[in-house]
Amino acid sequence: MTAIDAAVGLGRRSLTRGRRPPRLGLVLAAGVLLLIILIAVVPGLFTDRSPTGTASVDALRGPSGTHWFGTDQLGRDVFTRVAHGAGRSLRLGVGATVLGVLGGAVLGLAAALGGRAADTVLMRLADVLLALPPLLLALLAMTVLGNGAWNLTLAVAISTVPGYARMVRAEALVVRRSGYVEAAVGLGLRRWLLVARHILPNTLGPLLVLATVGFGTTLIAASSLSFLGFGAEPPTPEWGLMLSEGRNYLSTAWWIGVFPGAAIAVTVITVNVVGRHAQARYTRRTSR
């Protein structure tokens, strides 16, 4: 046997890279995001008021020590409502994103691997749907499906499916023609193993990262539909709905609309920062 490869030491070089301390912005974003998630899961930890309890004496008070975000026209504490609305709003965003990614993955893989006919039909359908603005598409779906939180999630999901389907298809086509899939074919792997072991993971890896970035858009779309009156009914604390309720008071009591809006913005920004970091890490790890 020849001696062990003399170049054994060489490979180490690449192991040592990318071990810098994480950036401050990232740490901050991750911290805020964790806080938002905690608020969404157990809002009672942060406020002991009721999100729907009215007190007309306290109506339209500005932000203060007792009411951090002020009170609305019915005297409800805006902070409490934002905190209690977090769960519902995040569920909408996450639910719609997950459904959209799932639908996109199934349709995209079917187009990429299902033969020419399936590809043509699915992609032309996607073309048609992509011609409409996503929000309009969601509105259309909403009118067909009818009101309600579940239908809202579904409608937003549907509006994102064509985009994800395109991305999955493109990714799957690249992976299908890659050297490693050919090498696996050369080993005599069965088709389903090929898909399960190589094509699926290498297609979905980048997709999941993209989805975290896409979550922001989804959350905004869901909030927009709520704002327009689809989805949750008035007394329910939900960010989009609260924004809509605050609209009439913007000139006199800005805090009613601004704080739920800020909650949406902060959530979207932090998720994007964390998502982009994950994306960069993923590309660094798997591509040359």
Added chain:
Amino acid sequence: MSDPSGAPAPATLAPAAPVSVSTAVPAALPADGPSAAVRPPVPAGDPLLVVEGLSVTFDARSARPVRAVRDVSFTLRRGECLAIVGESGSGKSVTARTLVGLTGGRATVSARRLGFDGQDLTRLREASWRRIRGRHIGLVLQDALVSLDPLRTAGAEIAEALRTHRVVDRAEVRPRVLSLLTDVGVPEPAQRAAQYPHQLSGGLRQRALIASALAAGPELLVADEPTTALDVTVQAQVLDLLRGLAADGMSVLLISHDLAVVAGLADQVAVMYGGLVVEQGPTAAVLADPRHPYTQALLAAVPAMHAKGTRLSITPVDRPPATAGCPYAARCPRSDERCRAELPPLAGDEPGHRTLCWHPGPPPPTAAVSATVTAAPAAGVGRTDRVTGAGPLVEVAAIHKRFRSPDGSWRHAVQDVSFELFAGETLGVVGESGSGKTTVARIVLGMQAPDSGTVRFAGAPWSGLPERRRRALRPRIQAVYQDPLGSFDPRFTTEKIIGEALGSAGVRRGQQRRDRVVDLLERVGLAPGLLRRRPLELSGGQRQRVAIARALATEPELLVCDEPVSALDVSVQAQILDLLAGLQHDLGVAMLFISHDLGVIHHISDRLVVMKDGRVVETGPVGQVFAQPAQEYTRALLAAVPRPALT
């Protein structure tokens, strides 16, 4: 590189047009300084470029500074050619880039002296560099397709160099472009000047690039791997061109990893390793009497110079890398404590031939033996079991394959190709780019179906089988690709990559499979420590070894190797070729070995198929084809191979 537009292909075999640059250049020099007077045509005169103690460090202030070039000194006289030779990471390209001021912001350059034509280059600012770069020092890079702007014609590229340095009047730009193209041997210069890089063949692109480097009439041409991406016949033309330029009084600094290319061109050679010049001197002296063990290893690694069955690589010694002493100590068979502790001086008894080594001189007898015949006992003997086998292992009969070009026409990639491959032998397929050799490999692998004709494997139909039935047979034919990284799932570790192949051969998951993976790694000369590494964390040589281990996992009867060593450094290439030869000797696996490199093919093959434009031009035993080529094309191909002329 194929030529999709169908532009007329250059007559690749025609001898390069006579080069006469000097006639065109002197008139172009306006007197803008004492040094820019009419260049004397007398070669080998006073020193043009003097480099003393050049060091380049990247990220000098970081925790891990990279000392890319350390204390390099040389002198290049007018009309002389100096070659810097070394493997990737040796610092040869960084040295070249320093001389044109292109090291980049992360680099710290220091030198005791860096003089060009009486000017001190160390003091130059970017603005002054721009006046020198192109005007007095021309730069030619490796890949002309990348170095030329895809949106501009070749003529525009050359004209830009003329305009930037205001070499000629506006009205004279076009005639000068055409005369420059003529000078570098481009046929039909008027038509070529109007074409875009993608419409030109590799050789013409490289000539256009050289023409643009020559446009302003520089005194020094820095050529960084100018022929590496080119086919062998085209390479010969470009080398002829450079030789003609040097003969006409141009100074050339040639950067190359290929000693054979350097041999026919350079007057002086500097061999670099780990940022240091380890040996330098007149070309003839260094090649005929190499003193440094690394130079000796490099020369031994050139496959064209060694017959089949001899080892190319010197058994590497496994020692931890030295930090203070000689950088080669970790690989050097002669290294001792002194080598690892202290850096030797660059010294030598002969004038001009100096070596950076504590133990210079010809290889000691033991090392000499291991470098030649003993280690792989004549691999060609007694393995072609044509007697025992009932018939050939692979029969390729009259296969055709054509592809649709982007413009809608059909391109015939493979036409009427037939050959047989017997168990245990190596059949080399050689040809230039676009000759169809990779398509043949893919058809034999069963990755592509021929349009007509058949491939039979082990006496049974192969090419016509439906995938469902072929699947079970696939483990018997395995492939080693040029780009191993692309052939690995990026998420997989070495263990999973080889384990998957074992799985398809029926080895169950668990301890047994793990042990087999370790066995296979050892078989290809890798330590089990690499099990958990991902492909990106392996070196180029290690990746190709893992790819070979995976191919061997299914115990195949045939290995299809498609350019398996062409992306590797010479010394790593030597190790991989030795590995393949040894494996074939031990396991009796047959190989279909595709390469554009005649030296590699000559070294590894028993029989040879020469392809050109999709057809088989010549076939026969390697010794016979190389000694008495029957076809004109084969003769031209062989004549074009650069050989170190050891006189």
